[in-house]
Amino acid sequence: MAIPVETFFLSAPSQGTLQARIQQMVAEGILSGRFRRGEKLPSTRGLATHLGVSRITVTLAYTELLANDYLSSRGRSGYYVSDNAPEPPRFAQPPQRKDSVDWSRAIATRFTGGATPVKPQDWARYRYPFIYGQTDPALFDHANWRLCAMQALGAKDFSALTRDYYDQDDPDLVAFIARHTLPRRGISAAPSEILITLGAQNALWLTTQVLLNQRRLAAVENPCYHALRDILGQSRCRLAPIDVDQDGLPPDALPDDTDVIFTTPSHQCPTSGTMPLARRNALLDRARALDALIVEDDYEFEMSYLQPPMPALKSLDQDGRVIYVGSFSKSLFPGLRLGYLVGSADFIAEARALRASVLRHPPGHIQRTAAHFLRLGHYDALIRRSARALTERRQVMETAIAQHGLTIAGRGAYGGSSFWMQAPPHVDTTELAGRLDAQEVLIEPGAPFFSGTEVPRNFYRLAYSSIPLNRIADGIALIAAALR
Amino acid sequence: MAIPVETFFLSAPSQGTLQARIQQMVAEGILSGRFRRGEKLPSTRGLATHLGVSRITVTLAYTELLANDYLSSRGRSGYYVSDNAPEPPRFAQPPQRKDSVDWSRAIATRFTGGATPVKPQDWARYRYPFIYGQTDPALFDHANWRLCAMQALGAKDFSALTRDYYDQDDPDLVAFIARHTLPRRGISAAPSEILITLGAQNALWLTTQVLLNQRRLAAVENPCYHALRDILGQSRCRLAPIDVDQDGLPPDALPDDTDVIFTTPSHQCPTSGTMPLARRNALLDRARALDALIVEDDYEFEMSYLQPPMPALKSLDQDGRVIYVGSFSKSLFPGLRLGYLVGSADFIAEARALRASVLRHPPGHIQRTAAHFLRLGHYDALIRRSARALTERRQVMETAIAQHGLTIAGRGAYGGSSFWMQAPPHVDTTELAGRLDAQEVLIEPGAPFFSGTEVPRNFYRLAYSSIPLNRIADGIALIAAALR
Numbered sequence: 001m002a003i004p005v006e007t008f009f010l011s012a013p014s015q016g017t018l019q020a021r022i023q024q025m026v027a028e029g030i031l032s033g034r035f036r037r038g039e040k041l042p043s044t045r046g047l048a049t050h051l052g053v054s055r056i057t058v059t060l061a062y063t064e065l066l067a068n069d070y071l072s073s074r075g076r077s078g079y080y081v082s083d084n085a086p087e088p089p090r091f092a093q094p095p096q097r098k099d100s101v102d103w104s105r106a107i108a109t110r111f112t113g114g115a116t117p118v119k120p121q122d123w124a125r126y127r128y129p130f131i132y133g134q135t136d137p138a139l140f141d142h143a144n145w146r147l148c149a150m151q152a153l154g155a156k157d158f159s160a161l162t163r164d165y166y167d168q169d170d171p172d173l174v175a176f177i178a179r180h181t182l183p184r185r186g187i188s189a190a191p192s193e194i195l196i197t198l199g200a201q202n203a204l205w206l207t208t209q210v211l212l213n214q215r216r217l218a219a220v221e222n223p224c225y226h227a228l229r230d231i232l233g234q235s236r237c238r239l240a241p242i243d244v245d246q247d248g249l250p251p252d253a254l255p256d257d258t259d260v261i262f263t264t265p266s267h268q269c270p271t272s273g274t275m276p277l278a279r280r281n282a283l284l285d286r287a288r289a290l291d292a293l294i295v296e297d298d299y300e301f302e303m304s305y306l307q308p309p310m311p312a313l314k315s316l317d318q319d320g321r322v323i324y325v326g327s328f329s330k331s332l333f334p335g336l337r338l339g340y341l342v343g344s345a346d347f348i349a350e351a352r353a354l355r356a357s358v359l360r361h362p363p364g365h366i367q368r369t370a371a372h373f374l375r376l377g378h379y380d381a382l383i384r385r386s387a388r389a390l391t392e393r394r395q396v397m398e399t400a401i402a403q404h405g406l407t408i409a410g411r412g413a414y415g416g417s418s419f420w421m422q423a424p425p426h427v428d429t430t431e432l433a434g435r436l437d438a439q440e441v442l443i444e445p446g447a448p449f450f451s452g453t454e455v456p457r458n459f460y461r462l463a464y465s466s467i468p469l470n471r472i473a474d475g476i477a478l479i480a481a482a483l484r
Numbered sequence: 485m486a487i488p489v490e491t492f493f494l495s496a497p498s499q500g501t502l503q504a505r506i507q508q509m510v511a512e513g514i515l516s517g518r519f520r521r522g523e524k525l526p527s528t529r530g531l532a533t534h535l536g537v538s539r540i541t542v543t544l545a546y547t548e549l550l551a552n553d554y555l556s557s558r559g560r561s562g563y564y565v566s567d568n569a570p571e572p573p574r575f576a577q578p579p580q581r582k583d584s585v586d587w588s589r590a591i592a593t594r595f596t597g598g599a600t601p602v603k604p605q606d607w608a609r610y611r612y613p614f615i616y617g618q619t620d621p622a623l624f625d626h627a628n629w630r631l632c633a634m635q636a637l638g639a640k641d642f643s644a645l646t647r648d649y650y651d652q653d654d655p656d657l658v659a660f661i662a663r664h665t666l667p668r669r670g671i672s673a674a675p676s677e678i679l680i681t682l683g684a685q686n687a688l689w690l691t692t693q694v695l696l697n698q699r700r701l702a703a704v705e706n707p708c709y710h711a712l713r714d715i716l717g718q719s720r721c722r723l724a725p726i727d728v729d730q731d732g733l734p735p736d737a738l739p740d741d742t743d744v745i746f747t748t749p750s751h752q753c754p755t756s757g758t759m760p761l762a763r764r765n766a767l768l769d770r771a772r773a774l775d776a777l778i779v780e781d782d783y784e785f786e787m788s789y790l791q792p793p794m795p796a797l798k799s800l801d802q803d804g805r806v807i808y809v810g811s812f813s814k815s816l817f818p819g820l821r822l823g824y825l826v827g828s829a830d831f832i833a834e835a836r837a838l839r840a841s842v843l844r845h846p847p848g849h850i851q852r853t854a855a856h857f858l859r860l861g862h863y864d865a866l867i868r869r870s871a872r873a874l875t876e877r878r879q880v881m882e883t884a885i886a887q888h889g890l891t892i893a894g895r896g897a898y899g900g901s902s903f904w905m906q907a908p909p910h911v912d913t914t915e916l917a918g919r920l921d922a923q924e925v926l927i928e929p930g931a932p933f934f935s936g937t938e939v940p941r942n943f944y945r946l947a948y949s950s951i952p953l954n955r956i957a958d959g960i961a962l963i964a965a966a967l968r
Contacts, residue, residue: 016635016856020635020860023860023861024859024860024861026861027859027860027861027864028664028859028861030861031664031861031864032663032664032667065861068861068862068865069865069868070861070865084868086864086867086868087792098804099803099804099828099830100772100802100803100804100805101775101777101803101804101805101828102775103828103830103831106695106777106831107694107695107830107831107834108694108695108696108697108700109693109694109697109834110834110837111693111694111834111835111837111838111841112833112834112837113837114837114841116840118650119650121649121650121652133648134648142637142639145637146634146637149633149634149637149849150630150633150634151500151504153626153629153630153633155626164617164618164813164818164819165605165819166602166603166605168605179516180512180515180516183516198682198842198843198844198847199843199844201841201842201843201844202842202843202844205841205842205843209593209595210591210592210593210595211590211591211592212592213592213593216592227841230841231841234838234841288584291585291586293585293590308571318584319583319584319585320582320583320584320585321583321584321585329648334648335648335649335847335848335849336847336848336849337843337844337845337846337847338847344583344585344587346583346587346591347587347590347591349596350591350593350594350595350596351595353594353595353596353597353598354595354718356600357595357598357685357689357711357714357715357718358682358685358686358689358842358843359681359682359683359685359686359689359821359842359843360682360683360685360686360821361821362821362847363682363819363820363821363822363846363847363850364819364820365633365819365820365849365850366847366849366850372500375508375511375512376500376504376507376508376511377507377508377510377511377512377514377515377549377552377554378552380511380515380570381552381553381554383570384553384568384570
């Protein structure tokens with residue numbers, strides 16, 4: 001039996017080269033059982049004409065399928081589904097059914113319903129995306145990342161990328177972080193004091209699980225990163241939200257029974273304040289007096305383009321009291337999911353064992369690609385390129401914000417990628433964001449960052465890491481108009 | 485000041501092309517502060533001669549560094565560290581210090597000391613690696629994986645790989661699993677019933693956290709996958725180990741207050757038994773009577789090269805009672821860390837929310853690369869290639885085992901990649917493994933798979949997924965000799 005050429009079609013929004021799409025159509029037909037062993041494929045000429053592609057494209061696709069034993073060729077008579085082609089499943093699909101399980105009883109612990117708001121997946125389609133924490137494809141060094149990924153996929157690195165590391169990490173990446181990344185933050189750490197994580201979020205989660213339980217008290221900044229509150233909620237610890245001021249977390253406000261202090265000294269999240277040196281020392285003194293630990297989330301330190309960043313709080317730590325969280329997700333791209341934890345070996349050993357249980361290790365290929373990208377200096381070049389773009393955008397943002405009389409409530413002293421904004425007291429920025437959405441303006445309401453039930457509703461965050469320079473002024477104008 | 489050519493050296497066991505290594509040396513020198521702004525680099529000719537490489541290689545490296553602003557060129561006078569080159573950190577390294585933190589008090593929950601044994605990182609150097617669950621680089625379709633990774637790094641896929649998915653997955657991968665992978669196991673599932681995980685380990689961990697707590701009872705097979713016991717230990721649930729027989733888990737032995745049943749029907753781990761259809765139905769009936777859930781770890785189903793695999797237990801489930809765990813780690817490579825959970829939407833929603841807290845989502849690039857590899861049929865071709873190799877190896881294993889009078893305690897009816905072996909009763913296989921290690925033979929002692937304190941010590945696992953065909957006979961001979 002011959003497979004009719006009409007069963008092939010190049011659907012419009014498909015991916016890959018024409019050749020790959022033809023291969024895929026044939027493979028899918030075989031795997032789904034639509035094409036059976038021994039059936040004859042359309043001729044290369046016939047299929048090429050039907051699809052409106054060149055004959056060589058079809059020939060190349062068939063040749064590839066031949067090599068993988070999906071097809072066989074019978075001299076001049078053409079191509080057939082190979083006798084060794086994979087068999088489709090022989091059992092029928094079960095009909096749709098309704099669960100008889102009572103999930104409200106079966107689920108022991110619920111994790112849905114946290115503080116972290118749902119963010120739009122389709123932010124890139126907004127004309128004015130003042131969204132935080134996403135990538136600007138125009139800034140990323142796509143070509144060199146690709147080269148590094150290729151190198152990591154090369155024969156030499158192959159075992160590094162494919163093997164099961166059990167609870168270990170890529171030694172190249174750990175070595176680079178120890179020798180180059182951490183020294184730039186004033187931190188010296190041995191490999192046993194470093195753990196690679198699936199982004200900063202995973203680092204914070206691991207830390208919380210190791211250090212907290214129902215009896216312990218965690219102090220968090222208020223406002224703070226909403227996902228951190230979700231994470232702490234899951235550890236069931238007691239929570240003390242501490243209101244921040246312009247200089248970040250005030251050490252004197254920490255309760256006497258605090259066990260762990262979560263802080264963002266470089267850029268307070270979300271207000272962007274930078275903690276001055278005097279307060280850093282005061283915070284360390286207070287933690288020592290309380291015998292509390294400090295978890296320092298040093299996010300965005302690499303976005304210090306206005307002046308060189310202050311060393312990390314961890315660099316001042318003589319007690320082993322500070323656990324440091326770093327990330328490449330912001331500066332490379334968030335889909336990378338690569339961060340690291342730095343702390344005393346005793347702590348890292350527990351975090352490592354927990355990570356091994358939860359996920360073993362971050363994928364080898366990702367670790368090795370990042371190691372190459374860092375080692376070849378592309379990362380630093382990228383940071384400098386981003387810094388130039390962010391400097392320009394920040395200037396345009398500030399000008400437009402001033403022009404329209406909007407109020408900046410917090411901004412990074414060293415740089416950063418966002419402003420913390422304050423609307424007039426009567427404004428609910430969640431409602432404002434909804435109205436702006438219709439005008440293709442994406443802003444982030446501030447309420448989810450705050451702890452407690454009575455939270456201020458008139459703050460919002462405006463980031464400039466993804467919005468093109470020439471759209472900023474119009475976007476700010478639309479926000480100002482909506483506020484009037 | 486000129487940078488002396490002698491500070492450059494191509495250290496022996498280094499990676500990457502010569503050009504990349506030269507770039508790296510220069511970049512590292514600058515980043516570490518050894519090379520300062522304005523300093524003159526060696527001439528291309530001088531450095532080429534010193535390193536024993538061609539001059540064009542050095543020129544290409546310098547040109548790349550020029551483009552990234554590490555170097556500047558002053559006409560004919562040569563290359564200099566650019567005035568825009570990154571600055572090394574200005575603050576000094578803190579001296580080594582001793583922690584004043586009491587970690588025995590500060591750590592709230594310990595995760596070290598689990599049942600999972602430490603496995604050798606350097607297994608590839610063993611002459612006879614009967615190791616389980618690692619890759620054989622000779623079988624993997626390296627070239628096509630590389631092509632798929634490149635495609636996933638292409639401009640079209642770029643946003644898919646770089647963006648933050650929050651709690652979502654790559655829709656392409658989920659669609660492929662729903663349309664092609666699961667139907668082959670007799671399972672039909674909507675995208676809302678599928679969650680991508682960091683390998684099967686992560687899927688089991690998420691499931692445990694959602695379904696169990698201190699009051700609930702989990703039934704596990706005895707012996708079972710040791711990491712599963714660690715995972716269950718962390719959930720603090722009550723545990724009922726059920727001794728398996730040749731057909732796997734006996735449903736009648738399940739305690740009446742069982743809440744969740746963990747089972748491996750396709751290949752019992754580690755004994756390799758396959759659960760017959762009658763027992764599968766009996767297990768479902770028993771679970772229904774108990775109103776218990778079943779977690780089906782369907783590992784190695786794709787290694788069914790002796791006969792087509794039986795449909796998954798999940799395919800017989802009319803109640804929504806079975807949660808299915810699949811993985812690409814075994815069939816692609818373990819360093820990939822890619823698996824999936826299939827279950828009712830209510831359950832998947834909780835697992836998704838927990839995953840979002842713990843790590844957000846598996847890296848986008850990994851997901852997209854796997855999606856391409858699957859879609860183009862390379863995965864199926866790989867499975868068939870592996871099947872041929874495993875068939876041969878299994879035969880040689882069986883012959884050698886019979887020849888030396890060793891005892892197979894369990895083997896997969898459909899295939900698989902290991903034998904469960906039984907040594908004479910007086911033999912301690914942990915001690916045996918130690919002695920064989922000195923002869924470059926790697927076997928896996930069986931004791932860690934068993935629950936309880938009084939465990940049989942004379943079992944061991946012999947896998948043939950990584951050992952070359954022509955080493956099997958000698959390796960088995962050495963094991964037999966050590967047993968005498």
